[in-house]
Amino acid sequence: MEIIAIANQKGGVGKTTTAVNLTASLAAKRKRVLLIDLDPQGNATSGTGVDKNELSLTIADVLLDGVSLADAIVSSPAGFDVIGANRDLAGMDITLMNKTDSHELFKNAMAALVEQQAATNTPAYDYVIIDCAPSLNLLTINALVATDGVIIPMQCEYYALEGLADLSQTIERLTELNPNLYIRGVVRTLYDARNTLARDVSAELEAHFGDIMYKTHIPRNIRLAEAPAHGLPVIAYERWSKGSRAYQKLAAEVIKQSA
Ligand SMILES: Nc1ncnc2c1ncn2[C@@H]1O[C@H](COP(=O)(O)OP(=O)(O)OP(=O)(O)O)[C@@H](O)[C@H]1O
Ligand SMILES: [Mg+2]
Structure with a gap:
């Protein structure tokens, strides 16, 4: 089982779109995948067709009240499991600070899930x-x-270059808490190949960070923006759209890294 966080401190760069569509594309390649929403906006939750306001248990219950991850799992019609989030998670980081091991709550919950799956012969993700x-x-x-x-x-x-340099530093600092932490890859999103600046920046990223750049560029594609309104990953909405094909290629790259 590999745990992958989709992160960037910058807003609106395509984190949620990537999380949902990478998950769905991995699932379409017969991988067992669990998508966990750790954002109070709950966009990943609603983007997979799960009603975030109807959830009986969310990731907030797991972190705050010690509910097991297994109990908070719901299955998405798109062929994978989801643990949702909603407004209940807002302000949670302040509350959590008072707990001991406040930065390890999620890690411990994951470890418990792995144990529970092994004990009940449930196939691991x-x-x-x-x-x-x-x-x-x-x-x-x-x-x-x-x-x-x-x-x-x-x-x-x-x-972009400055942003990535900052992020690399942040991740470097966090290896104190997690020695296994590393940048698995950087994916260029909302990419418009007709835009000269985008092409130049892409080439600069390639020159400076080539070894961590995914080859797949995710194009700016209207189907990717429309799909969440239907509660669907793009592969279930418009399987052959450019956006869908790009995320399927990205999933293939991610799987290749695991080999
Ligand atoms: N490749 C794309 N083509 C077209 N629209 C996209 C694409 N990727 C994301 N979008 C749209 O851009 C907006 C921001 O994307 P998204 O929510 O994935 O970003 P985010 O990084 O998760 O944002 P936040 O920081 O608020 O969590 C959304 O409206 C989404 O539908
Ligand atoms: Mg998001």
Whole structure:
């Protein structure tokens, strides 16, 4: 089982779109996947067709009240499992700070899930994908402490290089809490190949961070923006759209890294 956090402190760069569609594309390749929403916005939850306001248990109950992850799992019609989030998670990082091991709550919950699955002969997940909020709050730190690798969605705009340098430093610092933490890959999102600046920045990223850049560029594609309104990953909404094919290619790259 590999735990992958989708993170970037910058907002609106395609974290949730990547989390949902990478999950669905991995599931379409017959991988067992659990998507965990760690953002009070609950976008990943509603994007998979789960009603975030109807959830009886969310990740907030797991972190705050010690409910087991297994009990909070719901299954998405798109062929994978989800642990949802909603407003109950807002302000949670302040509350959590008073707990001992506040940065390890999620890691411990994951370990308990693995044990429980082994004890009940439930097949383990191949991948656990975590959608993080656009900040380095205690929830994101909990994700990064539990994770094996981070995928960073990044838009090819003027500050991308600086942003990535900052993020690498942050992740470097967090290896104190999690020695296994590393950048699994950077995925260029909302990419418009007709835009000269985007092409230039993409080439710069390649030159400086080539070894951690995924080859797949996720294009700016209207189907990717429409799909969440239908509560569907794009593969279930418009399987052959450019956006859908891009996320399927990304999933293949991610699987290849696991081999
Ligand atoms: N490749 C794409 N093509 C078109 N629209 C996209 C694409 N990726 C994301 N979007 C749209 O851009 C907006 C922001 O994307 P998304 O919610 O995935 O970003 P985010 O990084 O998760 O945001 P936040 O930081 O608020 O959590 C959404 O409206 C989404 O539908
Ligand atoms: Mg998001």
